[in-house]
Amino acid sequence: MAGSTATAVLDRNGLDALVKELTAQGRTVVGPTVRDGAVVLAELASADRLPWGWGTRVEAGRYRLVPREDGAVFAHTAGPQSWKAFLHPQREQLWSADRGSDGSLSIVEERADPASYAFLGVRPCDLRAIAVQDRVLTGGRFQDSGYAARRTGAFLIAAECTEPGATCFCVSMGSGPAADTGFDLALTEVVDDAGHRFFARAGSTAGAEVLSGLPHRPPDPGTEAAAHDAVEAARDRMGRAMPPVSLRDLMGESLEASRWDDVAARCLTCGNCTMVCPTCFCTTTEDVTDLTGDHAERWQRWDSCFDLDFSHLHGGPVRATPRSRYRQWLTHKLSTWYEQFGSSGCVGCGRCITWCPVGIDITEEAAALHDELAARLRQEEENDEGGGDDRKEPER
Amino acid sequence: MERPTLAVFKLASCDGCQLTLLDCEDELLALAGRIEIAHFLEASSAVTSGPYDLALVEGSVTTPADAERVREIRAQSRFLVTIGACATAGGIQALRNFADVEEFTRTVYARPDYIDTLATSTPVAAHVAVDFELRGCPIDRGQLLEVITAFLAGRKPDVPNHSVCFACKRRGTVCVTVAHGTPCLGPVTHAGCGAICPAYGRGCYGCFGPSGSANLPALIPLLHRDGLDDRATERFLRTFNATAFAETASAGTAATQTAATRTGEET
């Protein structure tokens, strides 16, 4: 690639220049920044706004910012938002309709002009989550043109993970901590005796062009090896793991499990898990009229399967109990998503664990369901040995 | 075309909810163009007699006279909407439901025999059929307009009954419970305010009462963890929607039977 760079080493000035360059290209640069005691995602005026020197300590239902001596900028874990807040915004107008004085009706599509986004600091799990939402919102029968417009041409700068959190389990889901594809640039942060720097790789022509325009050093073996080792080490430091079985089958075999009652007693049905999940895509529409009755608008807004109205049909909600709603969430994420979209709906980012007020843990629930299924199968086997009957299929 | 008529009535309440109608400054002219304000004493002493197409009723039933009056209002109203925590849940004055009203009157008034009150403060729906309940202390302006415009258009108002957390996350607020350890009633509270308090770093006070699917017993241990002892928890839940939250608590099971029984025990 002439005039372009595949790999390089950047320092803080390089990151500054990166934000400046993307802004100069007319892009809205979005990245992590500190607000209200958390690392949130927001429009960045400059790289100074990044969370330099901030880490996070998380647990199920708990999140705290902690200062870091090393000044690292990408050493925090997932905050309460994901990139879907920008690509698939929480509320968006679809169209408006007006009735003229002669009674004629005119309907106008009302999509806001899409911003040209650059996302700085996209974690590997979140890259995967964006790919999942791409398939959901642009890959099949139900196209979301607003999403497509914002997604097309968005410039993604990945930040590989070297400091996984206690609720992370991307390794279980095959989505991290290294970034393989789906980015324009990937950064790996290295802080050691040789300084604070970023090993940068281009993942697209656009990425290589941007990289070549930044103040940078050629890649040195020391930095490359340190970056590689840090990501490899992160692989072994995941805070959590899914049971190492086919989660898809596990859910299919667990529809009548008693564990659902246990979790339903703890679940607030507050919907936080689906709101923070980077792949949850569900929306509802609101049709608003004004007082004159001659103007109407249709808006789309985030919804959740924890909402009673979500399954409201004639006569009431189909999923009236918290048990059925929690089960919908877990089985959709881990199992039926495959049938619909050909992959898991979970990328192991840990947000639903951290940001669940009561700390309900998707990995713990999956493990409990696994244990219950294993116990049931053992019991059935013993019964078979006793009775000598044909082996029963587990109930569906 | 004849405009439908609107009447606003008040029982035991502070007037704040009906004031919300006057607060609709930008929309007030358009509203007056579409609907004839036939009875709204807070705005005008000119009153047209019923029947009315749409009645907004604020306040709870606390006296025998209220109980009689609310039946008259119902009889005169085609579509009756109750507005605010008093009308939909009994309001702050429903704290008497947990206490002995006679004892209160004896203690407070020099001549308790002048006082003609009921032992409880109850929502309008406990007395007459209500077509729609709009929650909040006070109600939200946007939701009030939505209810009125929906009535005019003959459609169902879009007033979700999910939790405040939905609105809180949609607005991008950092969860005060998870990130700060601040007690918050958002997970069990009906949305409608736009999750104002968490956006300013405070826990939700439950102004809109229980959500359509509140699991209060599951929240109690969290409130304890975040520093509220049994008594503080009880006080937290005993505000404008005290009776509604108490019902939610007793509907729950084992985990927090304590919260439910306590509700009955403290007099």
Ligand code: SF4
């Ligand atoms: S289900 Fe939980 S861990 Fe999985 S992607 Fe969603 S938020 Fe992340």
Ligand code: SF4
């Ligand atoms: S888990 Fe629930 S909210 Fe998330 S995508 Fe599935 S149905 Fe929608």
Ligand code: SF4
């Ligand atoms: S699992 Fe947690 S975040 Fe999700 S609805 Fe239940 S209590 Fe809320």
Ligand code: SF4
């Ligand atoms: S701050 Fe309160 S309302 Fe907001 S998400 Fe947290 S618990 Fe829910």
